[in-house]
Amino acid sequence: MTTGIISFKLGLTSCYLIIGKEIVMIDAGLPNKLNLFRKVLSKNKIDPARIKLIVLTHSHFDHCGSAYDIREMTGAKIAIHNSERECVEHDKVLIPKGVNFKGKITQPLIFSFKIPFPKFTPDILLDNEPYSLSEYGIDGQIIHTPGHTIGSVSVILNSGEAFVGCMAHNGFPFRFKPGLPIYAQDIDVIKENWKALIDKGITFIYPGHGKPFPVAVIKNQLRYPSTN
16 A cells, blocks of 8 residues: 655645555645656656656646646546536636735736646546545545645545645745645635544645645644644
8 A cells, every 4th residue: 555755846846646456646736846846756666657656736727737648658547526617627716815924925926927738638536525545545635724725635645644736735836834825715715624634633734835844733733632
């Protein structure tokens, strides 16, 4: 079953390979990062054909920009929530709001950029029900965790790791310390989703931007009581 996790960046975005019988990739970074991705695979001695699924946590260009190119190289299927299908097939952009001082000040600048990326038709359309990763030899599931965008999803492993996209930030240019995101369509929904994830027993968070960090950081920000 699940045997390892490889973290790497494709531009500003933190991407991940979850290694089981097969490999599941979380997010695909900025556009035009295929050569950088090839170097990641070479460094880790990974056969591209082992990557069978690319899970997009949401449809912003910095998370799905190289998805088409990576699919062409690996033959992997691309999964995204059904509500964001139009965003990757056409030019629809879901714009979140700034939820703190920095977010409110920077949101007009950050989301004024519209970087084009190769559009594509997803292979797997996720809904609001959990999607098991057992067929890839991975003990975990994809779950719908809206709030940053309406169709945001997370990958939760039974061992406690949570790959949450922009449900959390921990890197330039968003945050310099780990914590809740500074942009969201609905920050209250994000907080409720965090409480649900904590109740599921997650222990370690892999954000869409920045380095992984322990769940205690989010518990403290939510003032959520310990479940230990």
